[in-house]
Amino acid sequence: MILTVNLNASIDKAYKVENFKIGAVTRVKEVIPTAGGKGLNVARVLSALGENVNVTGFTGGFSGAFIEQELKKENMPFNFIHINGETRSCINIIDLSSKIHTELLEPGPDVTAQELDEFLKFYTKAVKNSDIITLSGSAPKGIKEDIYARLVTIAKGEHKKVILDTSGKYLEMGLASGPTLIKPNKSEAEALLGRQLKDIEELIGAAKDLAKLGPEICVISLGEKGAVAASRSLNEAYWALPPKIQVSNTVGCGDAMVAGFAAALYNNLPLEDSLKFAVAVSAAAALSPITGGIVVEEVSNIEEKVKITRFK
Ligand SMILES: Nc1ncnc2c1ncn2[C@@H]1O[C@H](COP(=O)(O)OP(=O)(O)O)[C@@H](O)[C@H]1O
Ligand SMILES: O=P(O)(O)OC[C@H]1O[C@](O)(COP(=O)(O)O)[C@@H](O)[C@@H]1O
Numbered sequence: 001m002i003l004t005v006n007l008n009a010s011i012d013k014a015y016k017v018e019n020f021k022i023g024a025v026t027r028v029k030e031v032i033p034t035a036g037g038k039g040l041n042v043a044r045v046l047s048a049l050g051e052n053v054n055v056t057g058f059t060g061g062f063s064g065a066f067i068e069q070e071l072k073k074e075n076m077p078f079n080f081i082h083i084n085g086e087t088r089s090c091i092n093i094i095d096l097s098s099k100i101h102t103e104l105l106e107p108g109p110d111v112t113a114q115e116l117d118e119f120l121k122f123y124t125k126a127v128k129n130s131d132i133i134t135l136s137g138s139a140p141k142g143i144k145e146d147i148y149a150r151l152v153t154i155a156k157g158e159h160k161k162v163i164l165d166t167s168g169k170y171l172e173m174g175l176a177s178g179p180t181l182i183k184p185n186k187s188e189a190e191a192l193l194g195r196q197l198k199d200i201e202e203l204i205g206a207a208k209d210l211a212k213l214g215p216e217i218c219v220i221s222l223g224e225k226g227a228v229a230a231s232r233s234l235n236e237a238y239w240a241l242p243p244k245i246q247v248s249n250t251v252g253c254g255d256a257m258v259a260g261f262a263a264a265l266y267n268n269l270p271l272e273d274s275l276k277f278a279v280a281v282s283a284a285a286a287l288s289p290i291t292g293g294i295v296v297e298e299v300s301n302i303e304e305k306v307k308i309t310r311f312k
Helices: 038-048 059-071 115-127 145-158 168-175 186-193 200-213 253-266 271-285 295-305
Strands: 002-006 011-018 030-036 053-060 078-083 088-097 101-105 134-135 161-165 215-223 227-231 238-242 307-309
Touching: 002 038, 002 115, 002 253, 002 307, 011 238, 030 059, 030 227, 038 134, 038 161, 038 253, 053 059, 053 115, 059 078, 059 200, 078 115, 078 145, 115 145, 115 295, 134 253, 145 161, 161 168, 161 200, 161 253, 186 200, 186 215, 200 215, 200 227, 200 238, 200 307, 227 271, 238 271, 253 271, 271 295, 271 307
Parallel strands: 002 053, 002 134, 011 088, 053 078, 134 161
Antiparallel strands: 011 030, 088 101, 215 227, 227 238, 238 307
């Protein structure tokens, strides 16, 4: 069983527009709303890959009810703590003319100390019945920046493997508590290390440096250039490059990559195979027009074409 934590759920709205201009009125041609937030996208991809999954976090108000209704339609098991605040929306403006995507991410509702306590009690119990835990995304207002450090510590206390995919202070504090794997993208890695990463050699060096700060494995995702990975214990590092694909929607690709690594950890794959699989899963997510969706039939085709380079 894989437990995916989605503290800051969201209705992800993909707005398809033509010639989007800042400062002008734009009429939206098509709206695609999905039950989202990073942890939920991870769960959806894991489920498509045939893994047993349960999602937890907070939901509230009409948006929270919409999310739960959508998850029921998908037969996705969930246990959300219900809060007084209203679950947020995140907007992805897809300009069909320029092919440029622009994301607007709301901060999320207020969570009270009592609601957080209720979640921590549920999480502590659920961790015991899970093999792998994924912790993804930002946290709603009212939750301190050490939240992921606390959640990682609880999971490690039960000797469970835990993936942390967040950013800023949440990541900085969370990585020091020693998660199994972190997955910053290039700009998140640059922000963490306070330096620009110009080429693959520098990115490999960065993954090694980040792995020294707490996690066993550091993966830095690089969009169409794939991802680099370094492990602290095995002293090995890899770059996996996916083939060129027909991109449809890249929002949620990072979440699909986390799902790929969670499935790989569950199946005890070596790092090189895990990276190859996770890159193929995330590239297959870029093929799907649905935010957080995946064209699962394409995973093995893509995996055969992923090019791996090994570094010392
Ligand atoms: N255009 C693309 N072509 C192929 N694979 C992609 C593309 N964009 C993203 N991916 C895959 O998705 C992964 C995560 O994407 P990335 O944009 O780096 O992360 P995030 O969504 O977290 O910012 C990449 O490492 C890559 O494997
Ligand atoms: O929790 P955060 O960091 O605010 O991010 C929320 C957004 O991230 C997403 O999960 C997409 O993330 P990725 O593109 O990084 O995979 C959206 O579905 C959601 O709107």
